[in-house]
Amino acid sequence: MKPIDSLFNEEVKVINLGIPAFRDDLDEQGVEVVHVDWSPPAGGNKKMQSLLNQLKG
Amino acid sequence: MEVITKIKQDTYYDSVTLMLVSSEIEKMEAVEEAMIGMGTDYNIESLQRLDMFGTEHEDATPNDLILTVKAADAKAGEKAIETAEEKLKEKSQSSGGVSAYNPPTQERAADMLPGANMVLISVPGEHAAKEAHEALDNDRHVMLFSDNVSLDEELELKEKAVKKGLLMMGPDCGTSIINGVPLAFANAVRGGNIGLVAASGTGLQETTSIIHQLGGGISQAIGVGGRDLSAQIEGRMTLLAARALDRDDNTDVITLISKPPDETILAPLLKELNSLSKPVVIYFIGADQAKIEAEGFTAAGDLENAAVQSCRLAGVDAADSLINQAEIEQKAAKIQLSGPYLRGLYSGGTLCDEAQRILHDRLDEIYSNTPVEGCHELEDLYQSKAHTIIDLGEDEFTQGRAHPMIDPTLRKERIVQEMQDPEVGIILLDVVLGYGAHPDMAGALVEAIEEGKSAADSPPLVAASICGTDQDPQNYEQQKNTLEEAGVYVFPSNVSMVKFAYQLFETT
DSSP, rough: HHHHHHHTTTOOOOOESSSSHHHHHHHHHTOOEEEEEOOOGGGGOOOHHHHHHHOOO | EEEEEEEEEEEEOOHHHHHHHHHHHHTTTTTTEEEEEEEOHHHHHHHHHHOOGGGGTTTTOOOOOEEEESSSHHHHHHHHHHHHHHHHHHHHHSSSSSOOOOOHHHHHHHHSSTTOOOOEOOHHHHHHHHHHHHHHHTTTEEEEEEOOOOOHHHHHHHHHHHHHOOOOEEESOOEEEEEEEEEEEEEOOEEEEEEEEEEEEEHHOOOHHHHHTTOOOOOEEEOOOTTTSSSTTTTTTHHHHHHHHHHHHSSEEEEEEOOOOHHHHHHHHHHHTTTSSOOOOETTTOHHHHHHHHHOEEESSSHHHHHHHHHHTTTOOOOSSOOOOOHHHHTTTTTTOOOSEEEEEESSSHHHHHHHHHHHHTTTTTEESSSSSTTTEETTTTTTTTTEEETTTSSHHHHTTEEEEOHHHHHHHHHHHHHHHHTTTEEEEEOOOOTOOTHHHHHHHHHHHHHHHHHHHHHHEEEEEEEOOOTTTTTTHHHHHHHHTTOOOEEEHHHHHHHHHHHHHOOO
């Protein structure tokens, strides 16, 4: 069974990255959700990000 | 005027929160301009343009929070910054009941939530694809709300998702309902046997809401992002979703909503859809219905009709429309418009598009920032001309501010402006309810309508369509009453409102 087929028969559990209001809406409906306290990687420094990405390869 | 600045290093807030706070601070007395945002290139350029840039901004990075206010005096500026900090704190606090600890990465979040199967991503576009790849690599479905993701990145993500049998909804996907759970901007609708796939967020909201109003229900509503049926993406997610709905025991009817597919993919797409075993309703906005019918599909003429046709195939005894033509004519009878022109101020792109398509054979010249065939490009976005129908959710209006479904400020200003124009006879508005949307849009718009009325000698008629259901968090009836008490003509769908306007121009 493909993951999309099983999804339709599973409980939706959400990881939310970005707008916190989306987490609040899901939480209000009793949906299991974890909000990521996201911030730009490497302090927004593009050169540092590119080095980090190379390391993660 | 004094410019006061505070910079908080390594402090991140999402753009919607920041734009809402900026907008609130600008409303404070003695404040002329406010820039509450991250130190991105765009924000730095805006500060320079607004003559608010100072030496303290020189070292700011996109990870630093900038609070800069131009105010009557230093005291007012400092007060505004203090207020902004309080509001940011308030908005970032959880609504209660939510885990107090928010992990810093997707990986850590997954540890905290075993079995997490969906990742909802609304981070800035340049970082979005990386997070989406991480989700797919870990066998999680993705809803990518972020825009500014390139076509190449979209193709790469969707190829990966298809290979793994995962949903990759987006980028720029505003609406989905999976297993009854509304994600991002979506309405609370009844469960049922109609499965939808859509490359249009408001199109999906309007159709699912009308299906609910007609007595039908939704199995799944899958947003695929506006570019899925382009030549490059070749409908990859549309097909994956449609095939999955075909296999889904809870779905009896499959409904597709999109701009017309690119010519190069139309034939193979229809061939694939023809291989499905369940009835398929297609609304390719503005496309030739006869051609779609000739291929063996049920073709819809507008969003409301897509809902009606879907309901009928799903076994719901639905009328031809939510309001019949006789009722519309009766409502329009005896109304004399105070001015010759119509102004449509939309927050939903597909609804704006639909209004133009219905009205352009009735009204001579329609101008828009998103003109459909037969309508004209509006040169000055902030000054309407003849009949004007605009989408305030388009990029040119949302640079540096939140979408008009969340922040009504710009639309309110425009309502006041249009109401004072003696040439305007009618204003059309959409009020989109549901999760993600403003908690009291009707109340906010009515404030502007009242202000406009008191300033105009003979104010125009105002009509509004509500996209929503009785299960939405805003309270549909209350929103409707708020509008009606202010003298607004309220309609349960965009199509019925636009047909009413059509009728008014037929009789005047």
